[in-house]
Amino acid sequence: MRSFKGGVHPDDRKQRTAGLALVEAPLPARVILLMSQHIGAPARPVVAQGERVLTGQLIGEPQGYISAPVHSSVTGVVAAVETWTSPVSGTRVPAVIIERDASVRERWAEGTDLPQPDDALAPEQIRDLIQAAGVVGMGGATFPTHVKLAPPADQPIDTVILNGAECEPYLTCDHRLMLERSADILQGLRFLLRALNCERALIGIESNKPDAFEAMSRAVGPDRRIRVERLPAKYPQGGEHQLIKTLTGREVPWRGGLPMAVGVVVQNVATAFAAYEAVALRRPLIRRALTVTGEGVERPGNYLVRIGAPIAELLASAGLRPDAKKLICGGPLMGIAQRSADIPVTKGTGGLLALTEDFSAEFGPCIRCGRCVNACPYGLTPAEISRAVERVNLDAASDWNIQECKECGCCAYVCPAKRPIVHQVKFGKAQEKSAGAKA
Amino acid sequence: MSTPDSLPPMEWSVSASPHIKDRENTPRIMWSVVAALAPAGMWGLYVFGVQALYVILLCVISAAATEAIIQRLRGRPVTLCDGSAVVTGLLLAYCLPSASPVIQNGQVVGLTWLKWQVPVVGAVVAIGIAKQCFGGLGHNIWNPALVGRAFVQLAYPSCVSLSQWPWPAGRVDAVTKATALAKGAPAAFSLQDLFIGNVPGCIGEISALFLLIGAAYLIARKYVNWRLPLGYLLALALFATLFAWAPRHPIAPWVNDFAASFVQFRGGELPLGGFASDWLRFVGMQIFAGGVILGAFFMATDMVTSPLTSRGQFIYGVGCGALTALIRFFSSYPEGVCYAILLMNTIRPYVDRWTRQRVIGQTR
Numbered sequence: 001m002r003s004f005k006g007g008v009h010p011d012d013r014k015q016r017t018a019g020l021a022l023v024e025a026p027l028p029a030r031v032i033l034l035m036s037q038h039i040g041a042p043a044r045p046v047v048a049q050g051e052r053v054l055t056g057q058l059i060g061e062p063q064g065y066i067s068a069p070v071h072s073s074v075t076g077v078v079a080a081v082e083t084w085t086s087p088v089s090g091t092r093v094p095a096v097i098i099e100r101d102a103s104v105r106e107r108w109a110e111g112t113d114l115p116q117p118d119d120a121l122a123p124e125q126i127r128d129l130i131q132a133a134g135v136v137g138m139g140g141a142t143f144p145t146h147v148k149l150a151p152p153a154d155q156p157i158d159t160v161i162l163n164g165a166e167c168e169p170y171l172t173c174d175h176r177l178m179l180e181r182s183a184d185i186l187q188g189l190r191f192l193l194r195a196l197n198c199e200r201a202l203i204g205i206e207s208n209k210p211d212a213f214e215a216m217s218r219a220v221g222p223d224r225r226i227r228v229e230r231l232p233a234k235y236p237q238g239g240e241h242q243l244i245k246t247l248t249g250r251e252v253p254w255r256g257g258l259p260m261a262v263g264v265v266v267q268n269v270a271t272a273f274a275a276y277e278a279v280a281l282r283r284p285l286i287r288r289a290l291t292v293t294g295e296g297v298e299r300p301g302n303y304l305v306r307i308g309a310p311i312a313e314l315l316a317s318a319g320l321r322p323d324a325k326k327l328i329c330g331g332p333l334m335g336i337a338q339r340s341a342d343i344p345v346t347k348g349t350g351g352l353l354a355l356t357e358d359f360s361a362e363f364g365p366c367i368r369c370g371r372c373v374n375a376c377p378y379g380l381t382p383a384e385i386s387r388a389v390e391r392v393n394l395d396a397a398s399d400w401n402i403q404e405c406k407e408c409g410c411c412a413y414v415c416p417a418k419r420p421i422v423h424q425v426k427f428g429k430a431q432e433k434s435a436g437a438k439a
Numbered sequence: 440m441s442t443p444d445s446l447p448p449m450e451w452s453v454s455a456s457p458h459i460k461d462r463e464n465t466p467r468i469m470w471s472v473v474a475a476l477a478p479a480g481m482w483g484l485y486v487f488g489v490q491a492l493y494v495i496l497l498c499v500i501s502a503a504a505t506e507a508i509i510q511r512l513r514g515r516p517v518t519l520c521d522g523s524a525v526v527t528g529l530l531l532a533y534c535l536p537s538a539s540p541v542i543q544n545g546q547v548v549g550l551t552w553l554k555w556q557v558p559v560v561g562a563v564v565a566i567g568i569a570k571q572c573f574g575g576l577g578h579n580i581w582n583p584a585l586v587g588r589a590f591v592q593l594a595y596p597s598c599v600s601l602s603q604w605p606w607p608a609g610r611v612d613a614v615t616k617a618t619a620l621a622k623g624a625p626a627a628f629s630l631q632d633l634f635i636g637n638v639p640g641c642i643g644e645i646s647a648l649f650l651l652i653g654a655a656y657l658i659a660r661k662y663v664n665w666r667l668p669l670g671y672l673l674a675l676a677l678f679a680t681l682f683a684w685a686p687r688h689p690i691a692p693w694v695n696d697f698a699a700s701f702v703q704f705r706g707g708e709l710p711l712g713g714f715a716s717d718w719l720r721f722v723g724m725q726i727f728a729g730g731v732i733l734g735a736f737f738m739a740t741d742m743v744t745s746p747l748t749s750r751g752q753f754i755y756g757v758g759c760g761a762l763t764a765l766i767r768f769f770s771s772y773p774e775g776v777c778y779a780i781l782l783m784n785t786i787r788p789y790v791d792r793w794t795r796q797r798v799i800g801q802t803r
Contacts, residue, residue, distance in 0.1 A: 004799075005799075010459055010461070169459065245799065251799055252799070252800050253800045253802055254798050254799065254800040254801050254802065312446040315446055316446045320446060320449075324449070325451070325452050326451060326453075326458060327449075327451045328458055332456075332458045333457040333459065334456050334457070335458065336456065337451070337452070337453045337458065338453070339451055339453050341446055341449065355458060355459075357459075358452045358454075359454070359458075359460055361454065364521070364576070365574075365575065365576050365577035365578065366577050367465055367576065367577045367743055368577065368742050368747060369468065369742045370742070370746075370747040370752075371463070373747045373796065374749075376796075377799070378798060378799050379796040379797050379799050379801070380796070380798060381747060381748075381791075381795060381796065384747075384791070407456070409456050412457050413457050413459065414461050414463065415460075416461075416463045416464045416465045416468055417464075417577075418464065420454070420455055422457065
């Protein structure tokens with residue numbers, strides 16, 4: 001299969017956890033549910049301190065269309081409605097803290113956890129169930145899924161792509177999900193197809209996961225609408241633009257174009273699984289698959305964890321080593337380094353890495369070797385963007401299309417001068433934003 | 440996952456992604472270039488002896504010292520270990536003569552050591568002015584070694600622009616000889632001697648063979664993009680043919696001759712006669728005599744002063760080749776590599792601009 005231009009081949013370091021089945025993590029004593037776990041407006045808390053809540057009960061209601069509800073992931077009592085540090089923004093955001101009541105059996109809220117025969121649902125009903133369940137893009141982007149399922153009338157969707165590439169090194173939870181929950185993922189995909197009135201789906205899986213390819217192909221069965229495709233193992237194969245390019249040859253228009261513009265909707269396999277739980281089981285999104293790994297933990301593994309579970313507990317039970325230096329939420333190429341482990345699992349947390357290797361902050365001058373230009377999967381010129389930001393020349397940075405950068409990190413990965421190009425891009429974009437705000 | 444015990448307080452290191460990095464680094468690239476230059480240097484030492492060693496050492500030591508002193512003065516960390524100053528010193532030495540002819544009554548009677556000022560001033564200008572004045576590694580516009588070389592050519596013409604060049608040791612017929620590219624009365628050499636390096640010339644440029652061995656290593660390591668030297672050599676061959684060879688030859692016969700050799704070649708033989716072999720010899724001479732191989736594979740490909748994209752590298756190589764031919768045939772200089780590359784260095788930013796990659800999804 002033809003691939004996209006650029007990209008890198010880091011050592012995938014998945015072997016430690018690829019063979020470990022998903023384990024249901026013990027229920028946490030306390031969950032911290034951030035009201036902002038998605039792109040768009042934060043949810044608004046609808047519970048008060050001291051209130052008893054059931055599993056799956058709505059505790060934060062969406063504000064506006066591009067927003068998502070938040071549900072309690074345990075049965076217990078609201079301990080506080082306050083703010084907590086978000087592992088994504090690093091800032092404090094509104095949060096509901098719930099103490100689990102260990103003395104009672106877990107109970108699902110009324111109207112949730114009801115397995116339903118699915119045949120009769122209309123597209124709008126599926127969309128509404130997914131919206132009400134708080135399903136967001138679980139590959140890390142956390143864009144509310146119901147928005148993607150309601151394309152404007154002039155942009156019909158002819159292809160749904162299910163992203164099973166899992167191109168980030170270390171992470172294996174999507175791989176395990178595809179192996180162990182293939183039928184459920186397929187069921188979720190069929191709901192998505194019906195919601196979009198779409199008759200074609202492609203499931204992209206990197207060639208380094210042949211067993212997942214087999215399992216998913218088997219689960220597809222005789223359904224002619226769905227094809228499973230082997231993708232070249234190359235980072236960032238799971239990037240939306242790269243996935244669409246590889247599977248359909250289409251290019252998402254630049255300057256903020258969406259996959260919809262080329263008739264495509266991309267969903268992660270974990271999102272399809274959440275859609276299955278939302279529609280077939282009427283279960284809101286209260287748990288997700290997560291890989292805890294890295295050289296800094298003794299016992300890595302793949303877990304099904306409750307949203308809001310404290311990350312410190314996951315690390316402690318995985319056996320955090322004293323030589324761990326860096327804590328990452330997400331993968332090693334796009335994940336976010338954390339200042340503290342006192343943060344919760346969110347809907348977008350697909351990996352928890354404790355790394356023992358840290359890079360010195362020192363970097364050298366750009367020698368214009370061009371490796372970043374060859375590695376950039378978006379066709380940018382990172383060397384020039386990096387140089388422009390370094391001399392705080394915003395005009396030059398936007399002339400070199402800094403806004404088109406999706407911060408995949410390929411350039412900084414290959415840079416022989418170890419330049420923090422992604423850091424510079426983030427800084428440059430922020431500068432541009434504040435300059436734009438002033439103007 | 441059974442005991443959710445507490446975690447000791449940790450000092451986590453925080454930085455922007457990515458959190459893993461490739462092993463490649465700047466010093467490794469620079470020292471690889473040094474290694475790739477070694478075979479040609481060895482040949483230079485073998486051919487020109489200890490006088491060449493003296494020039495190489497002076498260049499490298501002066502380049503390194505200049506780099507260290509200026510970085511001190513600028514209050515910057517001294518970065519000799521990155522190897523870039525050594526590369527510049529070596530490249531400068533490779534395009535200098537190994538010795539100076541001693542002339543009595545208009546006759547060359549022997550060779551003497553090259554004036555020490557030539558390598559030293561060349562290296563000081565290369566590193567001090569062409570590199571550090573612009574901000575050091577990565578910020579220079581022109582290839583430092585070539586600026587140094589151009590400077591000493593103007594400052595010490597009698598030592599650098601020779602009409603009689605040191606002649607490989609062991610040759611008994613003379614101590615010096617004009618090069619194959621000399622204006623007026625060029626010396627004749629076989630292509631084989633030109634390729635191996637049995638010819639007079641600068642210390643590191645004479646042996647195409649040993650330069651190409653090093654270049655092959657750099658290309659295999661992807662430190663050199665083969666498109667640049669390819670463009671250089673193709674353009675040089677094309678423009679040299681247009682400028683110098685074609686005008687000397689009436690068109691009809693050599694077209695026929697080429698057609699005939701092509702037919703013969705198809706028949707399994709390769710007896711290139713007449714115009715075809717004359718042309719091949721002409722192009723071979725243009726490529727293997729003088730500094731083209733050193734220039735095309737080691738000077739023009741300097742990462743800092745060459746374009747970023749593959750397309751840019753090719754176009755840039757073509758520009759270097761065309762300018763080299765232009766200078767060789769329409770100026771008073773016998774050789775055009777140095778100025779051709781310096782001129783292309785100057786327009787490098789434009790080449791980068793013209794050959795920008797297409798952004799994915801770009802619509803206009």
